[in-house]
Amino acid sequence: MSSANSDSSGNSGAANGTGKPSRYESQKRRDWNTFRQYLRNHRPPLELSRCSGAHVLEFLRYLDQFGKTKVHAAGCPFFGHPQPPAPCPCPLKQAWGSLDALVGRLRAAFEENGGQPEANPFAVRAVRLYLREVRDSQAKARGIAYEKKRKRPPPPPQGHSPQPPLPMVAAPPAAAYARQAADLNLVNGAYTHHVHGHLMIPATDAVGDVVVTDAHPGGMMPLSVLN
Numbered sequence: 260m261s262s263a264n265s266d267s268s269g270n271s272g273a274a275n276g277t278g279k280p281s282r283y284e285s286q287k288r289r290d291w292n293t294f295r296q297y298l299r300n301h302r303p304p305l306e307l308s309r310c311s312g313a314h315v316l317e318f319l320r321y322l323d324q325f326g327k328t329k330v331h332a333a334g335c336p337f338f339g340h341p342q343p344p345a346p347c348p349c350p351l352k353q354a355w356g357s358l359d360a361l362v363g364r365l366r367a368a369f370e371e372n373g374g375q376p377e378a379n380p381f382a383v384r385a386v387r388l389y390l391r392e393v394r395d396s397q398a399k400a401r402g403i404a405y406e407k408k409r410k411r412p413p414p415p416p417q418g419h420s421p422q423p424p425l426p427m428v429a430a431p432p433a434a435a436y437a438r439q440a441a442d443l444n445l446v447n448g449a450y451t452h453h454v455h456g457h458l459m460i461p462a463t464d465a466v467g468d469v470v471v472t473d474a475h476p477g478g479m480m481p482l483s484v485l486n
Contacts, residue, residue, distance in 0.1 A: 332349050
């Protein structure tokens with residue numbers, strides 16, 4: 260198996276050009292030895308093959324005594340304050356980021372040392388939920404907001420250019436109809452249609468029926484249509 264790995268924080272595990280193990284590989288080896296020592300000191304001692312997610316959670320809580328991050332309790336006056344102005348008796352714990360990176364390194368070390376991926380105790384759901392709970396509780400206690408990264412919209416395909424908006428065609432001004440009426444020397448009774456705005460001229464046809472002539476190009480229509 261390749262020695263190049265990365266934890267959940269994105270650290271690379273590739274060795275440097277001199278052949279010496281990288282910082283990530285060295286830290287992973289120390290973490291793995293610490294975990295094995297924890298199993299040997301367990302009461303009763305635990306074999307690696309019998310290690311479960313519950314034992315991983317016990318190990319993570321055990322590490323809190325060596326933490327350096329102040330996590331305020333709910334009753335502390337500095338609860339939710341990112342930079343308290345005075346000391347308080349709240350305990351120090353492991354920061355969420357440190358635990359998340361540690362679990363990533365131990366997950367890789369377990370499989371590199373012969374463990375099966377499907378039996379990896381560092382990859383079980385209970386461990387993921389615990390890390391999420393630690394993250395949320397510490398964010399609330401210290402007043403830190405962890406925001407999800409927003410996905411950027413995909414770029415348009417190459418060669419595609421958005422169509423420009425169609426130009427708006429302005430309606431002819433009402434004054435044009437007024438000038439048209441003056442030019443026609445309309446007789447009394449001409450009026451403007453209330454829907455279309457056309458000038459309508461009453462007249463009679465050959466049989467004596469009243470019709471209306473549209474001064475706008477179009478023709479004649481019976482007066483009953485307008486009623």
